Amino acid sequence: MRAFLAAVAAVFLFAAPALAAPVNTGHLEAELVARDLTIAPGSTAYLALRQKIDKGWHTYWRNPGDSGEPTRLDWTLPAGWSAGDFVWATPQRLPIGPLTNYGYSGEVLLPVAITVPAGAAPGPVTLKARASFLVCEDICIPEDADLSITVTVADGTPVADPKWGQAVAEALAAAPKPAGLTATWRLEGGKPVLAVAGAPLKGADMSGAWFYPFTGGVLDHAAPQTADRGPDGLTLTLPPGYAYESGKPPAILDGVLTVGDKAYEVSATQGPPPAGVSGLGPPPEARAPTAPASGLGLAAAIGFAILGGLILNLMPCVFPVLSMKAAALAGHAHEPRGARAQGLAYGAGVLVSFLALAGLLIVLQMGGAAIGWGFQLQSPPVVAMLALLMTAVALNMSGVFEVGSSLQGAGQGLASRQGLIGSFFTGALAVAVASPCTAPFMGSALGFTLGQPPLVTLAVFAGLAMGFAAPFVILTFIPALLALLPRPGAWMDVLRKLLAFPMYGAVAWLVWVLSQQTDAPGLALALMALLLAAFGFWLWGQARGARRWLQLAAALCLIGAGALALMPRAAASGPAGTPQAASAVDVPYEAWSPERLAALRAEGRPVLVNFTAAWCVTCQVNEKVALSTPEVAEALKGANAVYLKGDWTRRDPAIAAALAEHGRAGVPLYLVYAPGAATPRVLPQLLTPGMVAEALRDAAKTGG
Amino acid sequence: MSMTRRAALSITLALPAALSLPVSALAKPAPGFAVVDADGKVRTLEEFRGRIVVLEWVNRACPYIQKHYNSGNMPGLQVSATREGVVWLSVASSARGKPGYWGxxxxxxxxxxxxxxxxxxxxxxxxxxxxxxxxxxxxxxxxVIDKTGAIAYQGAIDDRPSSKVEDLKGARNLVAAALADLHAGRPVATPWTQAYGCAIKY
Structure with missing residues (x-):
């Protein structure tokens, strides 16, 4: 009962944090704070030493690095109580001239476990500790503080401290812990090589990987650590310290491993490395919040997205849709108000579709899927459905059937609801077909969104949508430009039927994409779906809105076509994975894999890497005009180089990781590795044979 | 039979590797130097060849140096070491304008x-x-550099990394221990430790 009253008193009367006062020691403010306002006898409670360090000053981690001294807490506790060691927060690297220290700046909480004896009497208890800091700027000053905190012992579930409870709980959660990682070290050329593998590292962001040893003298703290990633973990080649130089290395190399924004406790025994810890190359530099890997700020990323969206209008895969837009625009040319409404509806369609795609991308990435831009075309049913949709549009343009009274008919009901909806979906369709074409500027803008908060991703995609929609929307808003278009007339019908053919071309392209992704039966299913759809639409056209039974038959055909289109499945392996001779000239290549790349680089051979996909038209154009040319073939031979192709037509996490490593979210990506060079040369996204040949010759030169 | 042969082979293979490893010391030759001392005289490692040399990095503004000097711990060791023929060189590497620079x-x-x-x-x-x-x-x-010019010990002055004078009580002076080992002709038991103190203000 007394305990209960004490708890009630603590919680309801005071509703204040556990009683403690901060002490300013000169260059930092220190205080003890509590996770729990009330603590139960026989339990473990968590307090924390909170340091608010003056700007420019720092205190130290458990291994202070090249100099310094760890922060210390000497407790004076009532009988039966005991305190554990600090739960050390992840340290920062603090370089000073040629030296490096490990420590903290700003505000830091170091939690401590307090064991409460089972017989602790209910009521307030004051716990005292003397904190000793070495706080350094250019000079070092030892500063002490006598701290105390009053907590309340009470039975029952502990009550969280209103002010610090959450902060201490978060510090505990964020502190590096062992995470079931397998770690080994071995000597290689006099250097300790640490290899770590485990579920938390599988496909993880390993930027800025660093190993902080628990004890000093084991490693050279200031020297660089070189990292190599693998599918299941990473390898760090570490600079040896006195322990290794003296020939008496530690039996167990333990410390904290940081990767990306995560940190884990690692305890490595001597032995061979676990599998899957190397071969993927070094991780990208640490992604500081202000400087993303691609070197782009948010404003610049949005700017590039708008520019990339503009350029998308010119890409080959957008041409069929452009033709549709032109047809629609010609129809509305001489009614400015109606044209404006159409333009806005089209713009809205583009914006909504881009944001929907962004939302899907975010959700899938949060779910841990290794995907990037163009992912929507990696699924055979999606490609088949798109082909179906394009067939419908093409048939409509050919005049096989009409939707409503006259969707794109000139002169009547321009601003009608149906016309606006039509424009909206024209925008959506344009996005669906344009998305696989990552135009040169879009590559880095989309790369920027990887690993960014969802709002940033949405902002970049909105920029893309604005750029994409801008030409058409602007056109509808400037009557002078519209006036340049010819008056509607009989020629409109001819133009519309002519422009149907690029749409059929788009269907043919999508079917070809599908042929790379699925097997022969899958392709047959898709072709049957197209045939059935065409028949259905013809029936619909014959019905002319009057004959019910014909309409019903048409609807059945279309439903059947849709169902068929959903059936093709991704082939387990197919033409996309097997080596094949390039079409223009015979440029032999091998399939890209991180292991093959690492092996070739180890051999000291120059390597040309081409990340491509069947659904990426830019990639196909580049292969045709640049990569599959005699000039490149000779340059490859002359440089004794190997041509590796990474085919991303189907989803592949290793390729997604390789793209992300170079700040890209989609294909194409062309890399040339010179022998011995740490990083490859990234070629532009629009290639010429000369460009590739020159890069290969340069690579061979650096090697020789 | 083949087992024995393989074992014998692996021993012969492993032996040279084991022999090439330094047994306990760092066995690293001490780098040569030529630095002006407080009297304006150029001092080199060469001139002390054949004698045990202690190098002590110092910064008068550093609380750790103040701990070991104000308590008499460091001067005491200097007196006993030099009495036994050891050369003791204090080194100030603070850059111009930085704390501890002498000028x-x-x-x-x-x-x-x-x-x-x-x-x-x-x-x-x-x-x-x-x-x-x-x-x-x-x-x-x-x-601590031995008579052959190899580094026999490097690291902390003692095993209590702290700036508090009271921590001297019960601390094991690692330089004194290394010197005792060298004088007795033993290998240095603790050839290296993690040095503690203020960062050198390069």
């Missing part, structure tokens, strides 16, 4: 006198050449 050798001499230092010389390494050559990190950072 004038007379200031260094006056400080040494006031603290009762018994060091053979105070080397003024303001450009940090000597400090970097030795990989000196902290003040104090101690090096």
């Amino acid at each position: 004038d050798g007379r200031k260094a001499k006056a400080w040494m006198a006031s603290k009762g230092s018994a060091a053979t010389a105070m080397l003024l390494d303001a450009d940090g050449t000597m400090g970097r050559a030795y990989g000196a990190r902290t003040t104090p950072h101690m090096f």
Whole structure:
């Protein structure tokens, strides 16, 4: 009962944090704070030493690095109580001239476990500790503080401290812990090589990987650590310290491993490395919040997205849709108000579709899927459905059937609801077909969104949508430009039927994409779906809105076509994975894999890497005009180089990781590795044979 | 039979590798130096060949140096070491304008006198050449060089990394231990430790 009253008193009367006062020691403010306002006898409670360090000053981690001294807490506790060691927060690297220290700046909480004896009497208890800091700027000053905190012992579930409870709980959660990682070290050329593998590292962001040893003298703290990633973990080649130089290395190399924004406790025994810890190359530099890997700020990323969206209008895969837009625009040319409404509806369609795609991308990435831009075309049913949709549009343009009274008919009901909806979906369709074409500027803008908060991703995609929609929307808003278009007339019908053919071309392209992704039966299913759809639409056209039974038959055909289109499945392996001779000239290549790349680089051979996909038209154009040319073939031979192709037509996490490593979210990506060079040369996204040949010759030169 | 042969083979293969490893010491030759001392005289490692040399990195503004000098711990060790023929060189590697920079050798001499230092010389390494050559990190950072010119010990002055005078009680002085081992002709039991103190202000 007394305990209960004490708890009630603590919680309801005071509703204040556990009683403690901060002490300013000169260059930092220190205080003890509590996770729990009330603590139960026989339990473990968590307090924390909170340091608010003056700007420019720092205190130290458990291994202070090249100099310094760890922060210390000497407790004076009532009988039966005991305190554990600090739960050390992840340290920062603090370089000073040629030296490096490990420590903290700003505000830091170091939690401590307090064991409460089972017989602790209910009521307030004051716990005292003397904190000793070495706080350094250019000079070092030892500063002490006598701290105390009053907590309340009470039975029952502990009550969280209103002010610090959450902060201490978060510090505990964020502190590096062992995470079931397998770690080994071995000597290689006099250097300790640490290899770590485990579920938390599988496909993880390993930027800025660093190993902080628990004890000093084991490693050279200031020297660089070189990292190599693998599918299941990473390898760090570490600079040896006195322990290794003296020939008496530690039996167990333990410390904290940081990767990306995560940190884990690692305890490595001597032995061979676990599998899957190397071969993927070094991780990208640490992604500081202000400087993303691609070197782009948010404003610049949005700017590039708008520019990339503009350029998308010119890409080959957008041409069929452009033709549709032109047809629609010609129809509305001489009614400015109606044209404006159409333009806005089209713009809205583009914006909504881009944001929907962004939302899907975010959700899938949060779910841990290794995907990037163009992912929507990696699924055979999606490609088949798109082909179906394009067939419908093409048939409509050919005049096989009409939707409503006259969707794109000139002169009547321009601003009608149906016309606006039509424009909206024209925008959506344009996005669906344009998305696989990552135009040169879009590559880095989309790369920027990887690993960014969802709002940033949405902002970049909105920029893309604005750029994409801008030409058409602007056109509808400037009557002078519209006036340049010819008056509607009989020629409109001819133009519309002519422009149907690029749409059929788009269907043919999508079917070809599908042929790379699925097997022969899958392709047959898709072709049957197209045939059935065409028949259905013809029936619909014959019905002319009057004959019910014909309409019903048409609807059945279309439903059947849709169902068929959903059936093709991704082939387990197919033409996309097997080596094949390039079409223009015979440029032999091998399939890209991180292991093959690492092996070739180890051999000291120059390597040309081409990340491509069947659904990426830019990639196909580049292969045709640049990569599959005699000039490149000779340059490859002359440089004794190997041509590796990474085919991303189907989803592949290793390729997604390789793209992300170079700040890209989609294909194409062309890399040339010179022998011995740490990083490859990234070629532009629009290639010429000369460009590739020159890069290969340069690579061979650096090697020789 | 084949097992024995393989075992024999692996022993013969492993033996040279084991032999090439230093047994306990760092067995690293001490880098040479030529640095002006507080009297303006150029001092080199060469001139002390055949004698045991202690290098002590120092910064008068550092609380750890103050702990070991104000308590008499460091001067005491200097007296006993030099009495047994050891050369003791204090080295100041603070750059111009940084805490611990001497500027004038007379200031260094006056400080040494006031603290009762018994060091053979105070080397003024303001450009940090000597400090970097030795990989000196902290003040104090101690090096013991044996009579053959190899580093026999490097690291902390004692095993209680703290700036508090009360921590001297019960602390094991690692330089004294290394010197005792060398004088007795034993290998140095603890050839290296993690030095503690203030970062050297290069």
